[in-house]
Amino acid sequence: MRNTTRYPVEGANSLWQIYKTVSFWKVAKNFIVIQIARYTPFLGVKNWLYRTFLQMKVGEQTAFALMVMPDIMFPEKISVGRNTVIGFNTTILAHEYLIKEYRLGEVVIGNEVMIGANSTIMPGITIGDGAIVSAGTLVHKDVPAGCFVGGNPMRMIYTKEQLAERWADDPIYGK
Numbered sequence: 001m002r003n004t005t006r007y008p009v010e011g012a013n014s015l016w017q018i019y020k021t022v023s024f025w026k027v028a029k030n031f032i033v034i035q036i037a038r039y040t041p042f043l044g045v046k047n048w049l050y051r052t053f054l055q056m057k058v059g060e061q062t063a064f065a066l067m068v069m070p071d072i073m074f075p076e077k078i079s080v081g082r083n084t085v086i087g088f089n090t091t092i093l094a095h096e097y098l099i100k101e102y103r104l105g106e107v108v109i110g111n112e113v114m115i116g117a118n119s120t121i122m123p124g125i126t127i128g129d130g131a132i133v134s135a136g137t138l139v140h141k142d143v144p145a146g147c148f149v150g151g152n153p154m155r156m157i158y159t160k161e162q163l164a165e166r167w168a169d170d171p172i173y174g175k
Contacts, residue, residue, distance in 0.1 A: 002124035002141065004096075004105035014102040021102060022073045030054060030072050038067050050075070059084065059111065071095060074104060077123075081111035087135060088117040096123055110145065130160075 009017055018027075033053040037046045046064045050056040054075035059082030067089040070078055077094035080086070086109075096103050105124025109115070113127050116135030127133065127143040134150025134157065143149050146160030158166065 002105060002122060003126070004103040004124035006101050006103050008101045013097070013099045015097040018073075018097065027073055030075060034070060034072060034075075037064070038069065041066070056080070062086070065090070065117070068092070071107075071123075077104065078107045078109075080109045081113065081129065083111060084109055084113045084115075086115050087119060090115055090118065091120045093121065094123050116150075132163075 007014075007021070011017070014021075030053075033049050037049045040046055043063050047058045047062060050058050050064070050070065054070065056070065056075050057079035059080060061083045062080050063084070064086045065088040068086050069089070069091045071092060071094040074094040078092055086092070092107055094105060094107050103123060107121055107123060108126040109121075110127055110129035110131065112129060113131050113133070115121070115127075115133040116137065118135055119133055119137045119139060121127070121139045125139055125142060127139065128145030128147070130146040131143045132148040133139060133143065134148070136152065137150045137154050138152040139149070139154055141154065144160070146163060147156060148158040148163055149155065150157050
């Protein structure tokens with residue numbers, strides 16, 4: 001199950017009440033920073049923007065591809081380990097606004113994780129070290145370290161042990 005905190009709302013749906021939960025100026029600043037980062041081809045600049053202006057935790061040598069969309073309202077709830085690749089047009093959410101409630105959750109992406117293009121990571125998710133997320137995956141539950149997952153709905157493709165066996169003779173990943 002995803003690790004989110006639920007906040008009930010009264011009256012109109014929670015998205016109509018957005019500025020009761022987050023400052024308009026914070027969202028405006030985050031929007032500008034994220035748009036600059038989405039289009040810049042310089043990985044060091046992206047990481048600096050995310051760390052400095054959005055208070056995201058971003059490890060060394062982590063690579064955010066073009067058009068990655070971190071959470072615009074609560075980016076400080078996102079943590080990405082070192083030497084991780086986040087694929088083109090991936091969305092990382094730390095919030096979700098629903099009809100009668102909104103939910104917030106930390107997103108923790110481990111070290112040496114590879115996330116394929118066009119994936120969506122939901123709030124409250126932990127992706128373990130060395131995990132691989134196939135392109136186009138909706139990550140709606142935690143991913144154990146070293147596992148390969150994919151699809152919508154997401155499912156386990158290979159466990160850590162199966163991957164080790166499969167890649168044992170590979171010249172790059174083998175031991």
